[in-house]
Amino acid sequence: MFDRDLAPLATLIGDPARIAILAALAEGHALPAGELARRAGVHPATATGHLRRLVDGGLVVVHEQGRHRYHRLAGPRVAAVLEAMAQLAPATPVRSLRSVRAGKTLTEARTCYDHLAGRRGVELRDRLLEAGALRLIDDRDHELTPTGRRLVTVVGVDPHPLDRTRRVFARSCVDWTGRRPHLAGALPAALTHRLIELGWLTRAAGRGLRVAPDYDRRLDAWLSAP
Amino acid sequence: MFDRDLAPLATLIGDPARIAILAALAEGHALPAGELARRAGVHPATATGHLRRLVDGGLVVVHEQGRHRYHRLAGPRVAAVLEAMAQLAPATPVRSLRSVRAGKTLTEARTCYDHLAGRRGVELRDRLLEAGALRLIDDRDHELTPTGRRLVTVVGVDPHPLDRTRRVFARSCVDWTGRRPHLAGALPAALTHRLIELGWLTRAAGRGLRVAPDYDRRLDAWLSAP
DNA sequence: CGAACGCTTTGGTCCGGACCCAACTGTCGA
């Protein structure tokens, strides 16, 4: 069981800057190198070195995109190690009921910067595609169909100003908590903002979101609207 | 979720000698400092330093006993971290069915040096105490009652030579896999040896033991013997 | 009692690797 050599992995993890990077990535989303350097409190050059070692060690994967290099955890097993460590980190053996509940809320629904993520985020994207409101235009970007434009208008989001912003409109965003993508960009941000306004979602502690009891019913009603 | 500071824990784990010590302790039993030094391949003085840091960090607990200092993992959460790391250590994503089965066998029954441990080891001690075959003489040492001497004789173990060895007779031995103790010492070693001879147990790969299909029935029959 | 043993403490050496600076490559937007 423990005949494997843990030393390389242990030394890889065992550096303050690298564990800070891993912890940041454990939040779930992919982050560019500069941001990770900032969070770890080191010079970008230093972060580059650390990231290379983490990638070589198979703990992190990179996704090059223009002049950015987005990094995320290589898989749920890496996250499992970090979670096990988090369980142990402080000498506070009992986790309060409050934090346990928050943890559950977090995988259920949460914000990723400013848009809906977690299980509900994945679900929302699925439903919008299924309802024919969204259409994939390449392997990660989406656009609203005419049906979609009508639907978001119905719920109180004006699609026109969203077209004119520089921001990405609706792009797939994957994190390790769910293996499937949710949406990032101007559209999901506006939509999430509106759903909170309408009370379908409520802000909870931190990035958590509480889902209204009749959220499912409202979502069904909305997406089946003529 | 990850707002805890993982750096101290990570740097504590992230040393070749210390992870070797932890991996050795993850096997389950308590080990003296010298043995850990040998396994980690460092000088005893070096091991002492590492062990102090591990104890201070709450990953390991010591149990002083004469001129020995026995160390074991501080709890199942520490073991969980090591297990999560072991899942990740080599780039061998698939664990063979064989090793999975071995893992299960190991918690069910295994040898600890030369005596029965695992769930069946705990069970055996419980049953012997319950049957009045064993009696606690202090907080960790046991002796055979007259009933017990008769019982072990019935199963084919002669208790007399066991009294004359220098070895501890029957002492509680705790590891992290089960929170309850099993027995170490001359008696359990002889008993385990005999149960293997009788086919109640069979040696499996490594320290694993396979339990015969009719083990429970035989154990019941034996301990309820007049 | 004295010797052997297990372990710790102290003291001093030394090397790996973490860090930043500065220069360079590649990308984006005007």
Next chain:
DNA sequence: TCGACAGTTGGGTCCGGACCAAAGCGTTCG
């Protein structure tokens, strides 16, 4: 085409901490 920006590479410094030798301390056993 040019400047701003993201990130990497190479070079050089420096400090933490890993290591062992030797001495010290308590335990065990003859």
